[in-house]
Amino acid sequence: MKQVSSSAKPGIWKRSHYLDRMTLKDLWIAYFQYPAIIAYIGLAIASIVTWFAYPASLLQTVAAAGVVVVLYPLVWYCLHRWVLHSNWMFKVPFLASTWKRIHYDHHQDPNHLEVLFGALHTTLPTIAGVSIPVGYAIGGIGGAAAALAAGLITTCVYEFVHCIQHLAYKPKSKVIAEMKKRHMAHHFHDENGNYGITSYLWDRVLGTFYDRPERPKKSPTVFNLGYTEEVAVRYPWVKTLSGGIVATGHPRKRGDTQNADREAA
Template sequence: MTLKDLWVAYFQYPAIIGYLALTAVSVAVWLRYPATLAQTALSAAVVVVLYPLVWYCLHRWVLHSNWMFKVPFLASTWKRIHYDHHQDPNHLEVLFGALHTTLPTIALVTAPVGYAIGGVGGAAAALATGLLTTCVYEFVHCIQHLAYKPKSKLIAEMKKRHMAHHFHDESGNYGITSYFWDRLLGTFYDRPERPAKSPTVFNLGYTEEVATRYPWVKKLSGGIVATGHPRKRGDNHASEREAA
């Protein structure tokens, strides 16, 4: 895949189109209720600084939680927003977050901060910044999961860390474009530091034993719990279905 191919694929995703459309709406709101230049700049700056911490917290304590799949009405949400992504990290249909979960989160994190700084205009500026920051995150996330080899050493390093999170040990390297909070909170790692591969890297702790007690994600997954590398899983799944 070339960089051009990546850009073309990226801008075809409905989620990205949605983020950009709402950014335009936010700009229109700012034009109608403008904040001062200082308020606008401060609103945007706070969001840019705050975003990596919010993502880290959500990724570590929500997406990698062991409580969402225990609640029947949250099980399908957890399955869609992260379990499916870890079951098969190269499954493009679940590479981007679902808009009904991402948009409320972005708005709740950004708009109140902007409103406190610059009223409606500040909220619009903060929301637009959050949406565009999400687009940047998603583009880097695409690079990390698609068959594209980045030329930038910085982005290549980001991809290396993220691939370790998906294929070696999921309990670390929670960042996407920044690993500052991983370093600060002790979850940053190099693969040689963790020689043993995590047995739950593809199922996030939702094992067959756990599914016996909390079956909702398993039922939504066709009666299958992910085990092993996704490329080697097909034949095993077929056998399990036949046995069922």
């Protein structure tokens, strides 16, 4: 594996970064240089400017933003459980690359920072599709602008918390530490549960919340989401895009075995 420096400098995104090798300071610097985060912040500012041009009432503005913030955990839960952890996207040739980018690669190596951030071509339509209609129904153009700004800012918060959960750092906040515990179980023990990131309310409501002692056996598909060598025989597109291999085991323990598999392929 290519050696990666953890120091954050200008042009940081010209090389790969791994959260288990970064400090909190490195993360802060990298976070605000990442193109998707810059795009979210820029669009949030543009939405606020739009609100000033077409203002909604205070009540409409608060309601539009509030509804989006409340909806966000439910929307994320549904997408995470029934889309990102689906077993149908990799079966469709033109969706295989999207599934690989938006979630398979993240589970293959949960600490790889570039693939932890959502891809703009998938996140922006989702944010806009959820927030703008709700905001417009509440307060017209101004309400839509307020809702979109709330959705973008909430996404920025979500992305940073998600980064913290994978960083080699013990959060001082007990709340965030508990979030990290649940998310680490999702990535390194059993992917079939703990789908929330900043809230596990819907995991509790829908029966997917768990503590590791409740599931003593580790999931064999925690790093490949069920996309195994056997599955790849019939649906080869993700394997082809992954250099001809389906990685198994902990990402930091693959080493020469995966290189040998790639050479054999």
